[in-house]
Amino acid sequence: SQTIHQWPATLVQPVGSPLSLECTVEGTSNPNLYWYRQAAGRGLQLLFYSVGIGQISSEVPQNLSASRPQDRQFILSSKKLLLSDSGFYLCAWSADRVQETQYFGPGTRLLVL
Amino acid sequence: QKEVEQNSGPLSVPEGAIASLNCTYSDRGSQSFFWYRQYSGKSPELIMSIYSNGDKEDGRFTAQLNKASQYVSLLIRDSQPSDSATYLCAVSENTGNQFYFGTGTSLTVIP
Numbered sequence: 001s002q003t004i005h006q007w008p009a010t011l012v013q014p015v016g017s018p019l020s021l022e023c024t025v026e027g028t029s030n031p032n033l034y035w036y037r038q039a040a041g042r043g044l045q046l047l048f049y050s051v052g053i054g055q056i057s058s059e060v061p062q063n064l065s066a067s068r069p070q071d072r073q074f075i076l077s078s079k080k081l082l083l084s085d086s087g088f089y090l091c092a093w094s095a096d097r098v099q100e101t102q103y104f105g106p107g108t109r110l111l112v113l
Numbered sequence: 114q115k116e117v118e119q120n121s122g123p124l125s126v127p128e129g130a131i132a133s134l135n136c137t138y139s140d141r142g143s144q145s146f147f148w149y150r151q152y153s154g155k156s157p158e159l160i161m162s163i164y165s166n167g168d169k170e171d172g173r174f175t176a177q178l179n180k181a182s183q184y185v186s187l188l189i190r191d192s193q194p195s196d197s198a199t200y201l202c203a204v205s206e207n208t209g210n211q212f213y214f215g216t217g218t219s220l221t222v223i224p
Contacts, residue, residue, distance in 0.1 A: 034212075043216035044157075044201070090156055101147060102203075102212055104156040 002027035006091050006105040013112050019064075019078040021108050023091030026072065031093040033074040034102065035066055038088040050074060051096065086112045115140045117204050119215035127223050132189040134218050136202030139183070146178055146185045147203040150196075151217065157201055161187070192222045 003026045013019060025031050035047040046059045048066035056066050063082060067075045074091055091105040116139040126132045134148075145164055149157035163169045163176040163185065175188040185204075189196055199217040 044214040046211065049211065101159055101162055103159065104149075107156045109154075 002093070002103070004091060004093055004103060004105040006089075006108050008108060009106065010109045011111070013081050013110065015083055015112055016080045019076070019081050019085070019110070021076040021089055021091075021110075023074040023076075023105055024072055025093045028072070028093070028095065030071060030096050032096055032100075033068065034092040034094075035074065035076050036090040036092065038090060040087070044090070047076070081112045083112050086110055115143075115204070115213045117202055117213050117215040119200075119202050119218045121216060122219040123221055124218055125221045125223055126192050128192060128194060130192050130222075132192045132196065132220055132222070134187040134189075134200050134202075134220065136185045136187075136204075136215055137183055138185070138202075138204045138213070140204065140206065140213075141180075141183065142206050143180075143183075143204045145205040146176070147205070147212070148174075148176060148185075148187045149201040149203060151199045151201055153198075160200075189220075192220075194222045194224050197221045 005024050032051050034049045036044045037047055038044050048058055050056050050068045053068055064078050089108045092102040094100040094102045118137045147162045148160045150160050151157040161171055161176045163178045166178050166180055169176045173190045177186045199219045201217045202215040203212045205212050
């Protein structure tokens with residue numbers, strides 16, 4: 001069966017510091033991968049998605065970036081965090097087929113102070 | 114702009130009642146529809162998917178889809194306190210498997 005991991009689970013960072021969140025998927029190959037952010041009391045905002053190694057599409061212009069160095073690894077980064085970057089960051093995967101469901105990882109709760 | 118609209122709630126129902134959650138979407142090209150449940154502080158988990166017009170039942174849950182009206186709903190029968198959560202509606206065109214999420218409806222089941 002497939003499993004998706006995210007770490008860290010919780011992170012408190014000062015404004016202006018860098019960020020690196022990691023997501024890995026087990027039990028599948030060539031998944032589509034997604035990064036979402038959920039601000040407090042808000043809906044899910046798609047940040048990035050990837051259909052393959054090195055292939056990243058950005059949905060929202062911001063100070064975040066994403067990379068996919070390996071087939072089942074997806075990394076979300078920032079060089080300088082803003083207060084508005086606080087939120088719940090969710091990684092998701094889906095099989096590379098039509099009508100495939102997205103499955104979410106446990107999430108990383110980020111607080112920027 | 115692809116929009117998915119849900120009433121934010123909160124929706125309160127007594128234990129044992131039927132909870133009805135509704136979702137409308139703007140893109141007529143949408144082909145796949147999903148309901149997720151999200152407990153406070155946790156990540157969303159899939160409840161049901163539906164692709165064709167009509168009803169789809171899974172245990173106490175029934176999803177209903179009407180593509181002509183651009184409307185999808187979720188019925189929860191015999192509601193339990195453990196059903197108290199936020200329910201997210203998601204819609205996909207299938208192209209690239211990009212999902213568009215509503216902001217969710219908060220459901221409270223009162224014992």
